[in-house]
Amino acid sequence: MAVELKDLTKSEDNYSQWYNDLVMKAGLAENSAVRGCMVIKPYGYAIWERMQKVLDEMFKETGVQNAYFPLFIPKSFFSREANHVEGFAKECAVVTHYRLMNDPQGKGIVVDPDARLEEELIVRPTSETIIWNTYKNWINSYRDLPILCNQWANVVRWEMRTRLFLRTAEFLWQEGHTAHETREEAIEETERMIKVYQKFAEEWMCLPVIVGHKSPNERFAGAEDTLTIEALMQDGKALQSGTSHFLGQNFAKAFDVKYANREGKLEYVWATSWGVSTRLMGALIMAHSDNNGLVLPPKLAPVQVVLVPIYKGEEQLAAARKRMNEIADELKAKGLRVKIDDRDNVRAGFKFAEYELKGVPVRLALGQRDLENGTIELARRDTLTKETVSQEGVAELIAGLMDEIQANIFKKALDYRNSMITKVDTWEEFVEVLNNKGGFISAHWDGTPETEQAIKEATKATIRCIPLDVEPEEGKCVFTGKPSHYRVLFAKSY
RNA sequence: CGGGGUGUAGCGCAGUCCGGUUAGCGCAUCUGGUUUGGGACCAGAGGGUCCCAGGUUCGAAUCCUGGUACCCCGACCA
Numbered sequence: 001m002a003v004e005l006k007d008l009t010k011s012e013d014n015y016s017q018w019y020n021d022l023v024m025k026a027g028l029a030e031n032s033a034v035r036g037c038m039v040i041k042p043y044g045y046a047i048w049e050r051m052q053k054v055l056d057e058m059f060k061e062t063g064v065q066n067a068y069f070p071l072f073i074p075k076s077f078f079s080r081e082a083n084h085v086e087g088f089a090k091e092c093a094v095v096t097h098y099r100l101m102n103d104p105q106g107k108g109i110v111v112d113p114d115a116r117l118e119e120e121l122i123v124r125p126t127s128e129t130i131i132w133n134t135y136k137n138w139i140n141s142y143r144d145l146p147i148l149c150n151q152w153a154n155v156v157r158w159e160m161r162t163r164l165f166l167r168t169a170e171f172l173w174q175e176g177h178t179a180h181e182t183r184e185e186a187i188e189e190t191e192r193m194i195k196v197y198q199k200f201a202e203e204w205m206c207l208p209v210i211v212g213h214k215s216p217n218e219r220f221a222g223a224e225d226t227l228t229i230e231a232l233m234q235d236g237k238a239l240q241s242g243t244s245h246f247l248g249q250n251f252a253k254a255f256d257v258k259y260a261n262r263e264g265k266l267e268y269v270w271a272t273s274w275g276v277s278t279r280l281m282g283a284l285i286m287a288h289s290d291n292n293g294l295v296l297p298p299k300l301a302p303v304q305v306v307l308v309p310i311y312k313g314e315e316q317l318a319a320a321r322k323r324m325n326e327i328a329d330e331l332k333a334k335g336l337r338v339k340i341d342d343r344d345n346v347r348a349g350f351k352f353a354e355y356e357l358k359g360v361p362v363r364l365a366l367g368q369r370d371l372e373n374g375t376i377e378l379a380r381r382d383t384l385t386k387e388t389v390s391q392e393g394v395a396e397l398i399a400g401l402m403d404e405i406q407a408n409i410f411k412k413a414l415d416y417r418n419s420m421i422t423k424v425d426t427w428e429e430f431v432e433v434l435n436n437k438g439g440f441i442s443a444h445w446d447g448t449p450e451t452e453q454a455i456k457e458a459t460k461a462t463i464r465c466i467p468l469d470v471e472p473e474e475g476k477c478v479f480t481g482k483p484s485h486y487r488v489l490f491a492k493s494y
Numbered sequence: 495c496g497g498g499g500u501g502u503a504g505c506g507c508a509g510u511c512c513g514g515u516u517a518g519c520g521c522a523u524c525u526g527g528u529u530u531g532g533g534a535c536c537a538g539a540g541g542g543u544c545c546c547a548g549g550u551u552c553g554a555a556u557c558c559u560g561g562u563a564c565c566c567c568g569a570c571c572a
Contacts, residue, residue, distance in 0.1 A: 016566085031564085091570070126572095160495080160570055167571070220572095240572060279572055310531050349532035367531055377531080494572090 015235040036162040036169030046302035072121035077129035080254035087221020091158040093123040132255040165282035173277035186270035194227040197242035206410035212465025224248035233286040236438020238491035244274035294359030298402040310367030330395035444484035446477035
């Protein structure tokens with residue numbers, strides 16, 4: 001495997017090619033035979049599994065339980081909620097037949113025209129409709145509430161243009177769907193879950209995010225309010241990394257889900273839904289990688305420490321192997337995920353490059369010299385530095401290093417992100433910053449969808465969010481000059 | 495669906511404009527040897543439906559017609 005990444009230039013043109021290259025060469029994923037679909041390779045899936053596991057535990061701490069709902073949704077379910085149809089009914093895969101037959105002309109297999117479904121089935125693009133149709137049967141009284149369900153599933157959206165992890169026709173995600181007694185409780189749930197996402201992004205992925213409300217234009221189809229975590233990639237584009245929706249009573253009304261309240265009166269249920277997807281993998285890659293490849297946060301890295309022997313001849317290899325096994329055991333005793341790479345068909349230098357490409361946080365190299373001196377070479381992926389340390393206490397040292405590396409990757413991303421939030425007050429500045437610097441632009445907006453739309457058409461930038469912690473400030477809309485009471489964040493996005 | 499590009503060995507490509515030995519190079523693979531503290535080197539070997547179909551020609555990877563697949567840029571979106 002001769003791998004050479006193209007130089008990482010931050011220009012838009014090269015960045016997507018660079019990204020593609022990295023995803024494939026690091027062994028994370030590749031395009032499949034099916035257009036727009038992605039094969040997630042074992043290494044990529046191992047990272048996703050770590051993410052899943054952590055998120056799943058975080059959900060369960062809030063009382064959420066896992067469940068599973070069908071892949072197929074009757075077409076009629078979709079038309080129940082008007083806005084939802086508008087947003088989702090378009091780019092969907094549709095099942096129209098249930099049988100194949102041998103081609104009468106002998107040209108292989110064809111769809112049996114007699115096997116047409118009476119009602120077409122939609123391959124879920126999201127599961128609100130099928131779930132609310134189910135919840136109807138689960139809910140009678142306030143005593144049945146809240147319902148807090150999550151499902152890990154695949155969904156299909158027939159996107160016209162796809163990009164590994166960031167936008168694929170089929171993707172893996174989790175979707176939480178909750179039902180509540182009151183508006184307040186549902187809103188609280190919406191906020192709780194976006195904060196879970198924030199915590200996961202920042203503490204596990206080292207990905208600083210801005211939490212905020214979506215503008216009406218960018219809101220989920222069928223939601224009253226959408227909360228989002230917005231991250232910034234190294235090319236200056238924003239990435240919506242997770243969303244939590246307050247659905248009001250829209251789906252309860254569409255599917256007629258009522259409960260008897262504490263006064264014995266029938267009321268519609270309040271709903272939320274929230275999700276993150278394999279897109280997070282894209283975020284992880286784009287936020288931290290450098291010209292040598294991936295940089296994985298220790299908390300998510302499938303392998304945290306790799307040991308590489310350096311040797312001449314069988315005898316030295318055996319000696320190195322023996323000592324490495326002992327050190328590996330010490331590391332494992334500290335709860336670290338460790339791999340020894342004693343392949344003898346590639347040289348040490350090759351392995352070094354390979355593990356850098358794969359983003360392994362710490363690499364240890366042990367050779368004859370070290371065996372004699374009781375030392376070992378320790379290399380950090382995040383800083384690309386290496387030093388020779390004593391074998392004595394190395395497990396302790398590395399256990400501590402994991403936290404340091406985790407903190408360092410986050411800090412680097414945070415500093416970059418913060419340096420890429422620019423306050424602007426004039427349209428000239430807005431355009432100038434957007435074109436030459438990128439990143440988030442903090443600017444006043446008159447609050448109308450028309451203005452947002454006009455800005456999007458003029459610059460491709462959209463309102464990424466209205467930050468939760470936005471400070472009241474009187475100003476004038478950067479586009480129309482009309483009065484505004486707070487700043488919002490604009491950016492070009494994926 | 496619009497605009498551009500590319501289909502040649504497992505991967506990356508040259509050759510196509512201007513038709514002519516047995517279709518070539520790098521990486522990977524296999525064999526042997528020498529190496530081994532940052533992507534080893536030498537020698538040898540194996541590996542091809544030149545995207546598909548049709549046409550022109552003594553002769554097509556190369557020219558013509560039609561199809562098809564993929565990539566990039568837009569519109570759509572997490």
